[in-house]
Amino acid sequence: xxxxxxxxxMRDFLPKEAxxxxxxxxxxxxxAQLYGYREIMTPVLEPYELLAAKSGEExxxxxxxxxxxxxxxxxxxxxxxxxVARLVADTFRTEPKPLRLFCxxxxxxxDEPQHGRFREFWQSNYELMGSSTPxxxxxxxxxxxxxxxxxxxxxxxxxxxxxxxxxSILSEEGIEEEAQNRAMHFMDKKEYENAFTLIKGAGASEGxxxxxxxxxxxxxxxTFEVSRRMEEQVEAYEKATEAVGRLRxxxxxxLETGEKIDIRVEAGFARGLEYYTGIIFEVYVPDMEIALxxxxxxxxxxxxxxxxxxxxxxxAHGLDxxxxxxxxxxxxxxxxxKIMVAVIPIEDHLKGEALKIxxxxxxxxxxxxxxxxxxxxxxxxxxxxxxxxxxAVILGERELKDGSVVVRDFKRxxxxxxxxxxxxxxxxx
Numbered sequence: 001x002x003x004x005x006x007x008x009x010m011r012d013f014l015p016k017e018a019x020x021x022x023x024x025x026x027x028x029x030x031x032a033q034l035y036g037y038r039e040i041m042t043p044v045l046e047p048y049e050l051l052a053a054k055s056g057e058e059x060x061x062x063x064x065x066x067x068x069x070x071x072x073x074x075x076x077x078x079x080x081x082x083x084v085a086r087l088v089a090d091t092f093r094t095e096p097k098p099l100r101l102f103c104x105x106x107x108x109x110x111d112e113p114q115h116g117r118f119r120e121f122w123q124s125n126y127e128l129m130g131s132s133t134p135x136x137x138x139x140x141x142x143x144x145x146x147x148x149x150x151x152x153x154x155x156x157x158x159x160x161x162x163x164x165x166x167x168s169i170l171s172e173e174g175i176e177e178e179a180q181n182r183a184m185h186f187m188d189k190k191e192y193e194n195a196f197t198l199i200k201g202a203g204a205s206e207g208x209x210x211x212x213x214x215x216x217x218x219x220x221x222x223t224f225e226v227s228r229r230m231e232e233q234v235e236a237y238e239k240a241t242e243a244v245g246r247l248r249x250x251x252x253x254x255l256e257t258g259e260k261i262d263i264r265v266e267a268g269f270a271r272g273l274e275y276y277t278g279i280i281f282e283v284y285v286p287d288m289e290i291a292l293x294x295x296x297x298x299x300x301x302x303x304x305x306x307x308x309x310x311x312x313x314x315x316a317h318g319l320d321x322x323x324x325x326x327x328x329x330x331x332x333x334x335x336x337x338k339i340m341v342a343v344i345p346i347e348d349h350l351k352g353e354a355l356k357i358x359x360x361x362x363x364x365x366x367x368x369x370x371x372x373x374x375x376x377x378x379x380x381x382x383x384x385x386x387x388x389x390x391x392a393v394i395l396g397e398r399e400l401k402d403g404s405v406v407v408r409d410f411k412r413x414x415x416x417x418x419x420x421x422x423x424x425x426x427x428x429x
Contacts, residue, residue, distance in 0.1 A: 009111070009119025020326065021122065023333050024151055024319050025104055028124035031147045035139065037102035037126055042083035044106070048073040051082050053304060054275035056185060062110040076108035080125035081275075081301070081314055088129055089307025097130025097310070104319070116290040122319040129302065132311035134246060137279050137297060138253040140315050144283060144293050145261050147317055152331040153285060156292070157262045160281040161269030162247040163296065165230065167277070168239035169211060173204045187270035192216055207236065216268030223251050226265040233267070243278070250279055275301045278313070285325045292325055293317040339427055342384035344371045345395045354395055357405070357420065361393075364424040385410055391427050 006012060013021060032039065048065050055063075055078070065075040077083060080103050092099055104124040111117050126143060128136050141158065148156045163184065170180045179202040186195035196209055214233045220226045227248040234240040247265070254261060271280050271294065278297030285292065295315025302310040325331075341361055345354040351370075358368040369389070371380045377394065384392050394406040399417055407426055408415035418426050 007119075009113045011118060011120070017323070020323050020333070021319060023335060024322055024326075025124070027150045028104060028147060028317065028319065029102075031143060031150065032102040032124075032126065034146070035100065035126075035143050037100040039102050039104075040084070040087065041105070042077070042080065042087065042103060044077055044108075045074050046077055046083055046086075048075045050086055050305070051075045051077060053082070054273065054301060055082070056181065056272045056274050058185060058272060059109070064108045064110060078107055078109040079273075079316060080105075080107070080123065081127065081298070081316070082305075084125070084127050084129075084314075085301045085307070085312070086305050088310065089302050089305040093307060098136065099127070099129040101127045101129070116288065116321050116324050118320070121321075123316045124319055125314065125316045127312060127314035129310055129312040131313075132299065134249045134253055136311075137250045137313050140295055140313050141250070141254050141261070141281065142257060142259060144281075144295070144315050144317065145259060148283060148292070148322075151322060151326060152329075152334060153292075153322070153325055154329060154331075155262075156283055156285045156325075157264055158281055158283055159264050159266055159269060160247070160251070160279065161266050162243050162279050163270060163276045164243035164246070164278045165215070165234060165240045165267065166212070166270060168243055169208060169234065169237050170199065170204070172237050172239065173199075173208045175199060175202045175204060181274045184270045184274070185272055187216075187268060188272045192268070211236065212268075218267040219265060219269075221262070221264050223255075223263050223265050224248065226267070227251070230265075230267045247279060271296065275304075281315075285329070288321075288325060288328070290321055291318070292321045338365075338367045339391070340387075340389045341366055341368045341427065342371065342380070342387075342389045342392045343368055343395070344377060344380045344384075344392055346377055347397055348374075350395045350397065350400065353400060357393060357395070357423070360420075361424065364428075366424065366427065381408070393423060 051063060052060050059078060063075045063078055065073065068074050084101055088099060106120055106122050108120055110119055113119065128140060167180055179198060183195045183198050196212060200209060211233060218226055218229050218233060227244055230244045231241055234244060251263060269280065275298040276296045277299045280296035282291035283293040293315055297313040299311040302312060343354045343358045345351050354370050358370045361368040381392055389410060392408040394408065399405055404417050404419050406415055406417050407423065
C-alpha cells in the first residue's frame with residue numbers, strides 16, 4: 001500500500017515548526033492589540049467575483065476556483081483584503097470610522113512551489129479603513145516595523161513607492177485603466193520594456209515615456225533626496241507631483257517617531273494587485289528574494305463592493321516567510337519557557353493518582369505528561385530526560401501512604417521526597 005503525502009505545494013508543520021508559527025501569530029496578535037486593531041475571521045471560501053475583482057490577471061489565473069454543488073463559482077481566498085472590504089461594505093457600513101481590523105489564517109494560490117513560496121501559506125492582515133490621511137499610511141508602516149522587530153528579525157528593509165505617481169501620469173495621458181493595469185503588472189515584474197511598449201501603443205506621448213523611463217532609475221535610501229528627484233522628473237504632471245509630496249509626508253511622519261527604520265524609495269516600484277491607489281511597500285531581509293510583507297493604500301475597493309466611499313490602507317505579513325527568515329537568521333524565541341514535568345506511577349494501581357496529580361499541575365499552569373507506555377521506572381526516566389523534561393514526579397506506594405511523592409530535578413541531578421500539596425511550589429521555585 002502506497003504512503004500518502006501532502007498535495008504538491010502544501011506541507012505539514014512538525015512540532016518545532018508549529019511552535020515557531022504559533023509564536024509569530026502570538027506576536028502578530030500582540031501588535032494588533034497594541035495598535036488598537038480588533039480581530040475578525042472571514043471564510044476561506046468566497047464568491048469568485050469578489051476575489052477576482054481588481055486582483056490582477058496573473059492572480060486570477062492562479063486562484064483555486066471551481067463550481068460548488070449549487071453551481072456557484074467560488075474560490076479559495078488568496079488574500080484577506082477583499083474579504084475585509086466586503087465585510088465593511090455590508091456589516092460595518094454604519095460603524096464609526098476609522099475601523100482598525102485584523103485577521104490571521106491560511107491562504108491559497110496556485111504558484112510554482114519554490115524556496116519560501118507555497119500554494120498554501122499564512123498571513124496576518126491589518127486594515128485601517130476610513131482615513132485618507134498620511135498618518136494612517138504611516139501607522140501601517142510603523143505597525144509592520146513593530147512586528148518585524150518584535151519577532152527578532154534583523155537588517156530588514158522597507159521598499160516604498162507610490163503607485164499614484166505612475167497612475168496619475170498615465171491618466172493624464174489618457175491611458176485606459178485596463179492598459180494601466182497591464183502596465184503595472186509588467187512593472188511589478190520589472191519588465192519595463194514590455195510596460196513601455198504597451199503604454200506607447202496605448203497612445204502615450206514621448207514626454208510620458210521619457211518621464212517613466214527616468215522614474216524607474218530613481219531609487220535609494222536617501223529618501224528625501226530621492227523624492228526631490230522624483231518631483232523634478234514628474235513636474236509636468238500636476239497629480240503625480242502631488243502624489244510625490246504625499247509620499248514624502250508619509251516618510252517624514254514615520255521618521256519623526258524616532259524609530260530606526262531602513263527605508264529605500266523606488267520610484268518605479270509597482271505591485272501586481274490592481275486596487276492600489278497610493279503608497280505601496282514591501283519588506284525584505286538580506287539574502288531572501290521574497291517579500292516578508294506587503295501593503296499599501298486602496299481608496300476605491302469598498303465602494304466597488306457596494307459600500308460607501310471609504311479610503312483605506314492595509315498590510316499583509318507572510319507568517320511562514322517570517323518563520324523562514326527567523327530560521328535563516330537563527331533568531332532565538334523570546335518567550336518564557338514552561339516547566340515540563342513527567343508524572344510516573346511505579347505500580348499499575350497508582351495510575352489514577354498519577355492522573356490526579358497531573359491535573360493538579362496543569363491547573364497551576366505546569367505542563368505535565370503522564371507515563372502511558374507502561375515502562376519500568378528507569379526507562380521512563382530515561383525517556384523523560386531525552387525529551388528535555390525539567391522534573392519527574394515519581395509515585396511510589398510507600399511515599400503515597402504518607403501523602404508524598406519523589407521529585408527528581410533533571411538539571412540539578414537531585415531528588416527528594418515532598419508532600420503532594422507542595423509539588424507546585426517546589427518546582428516553581
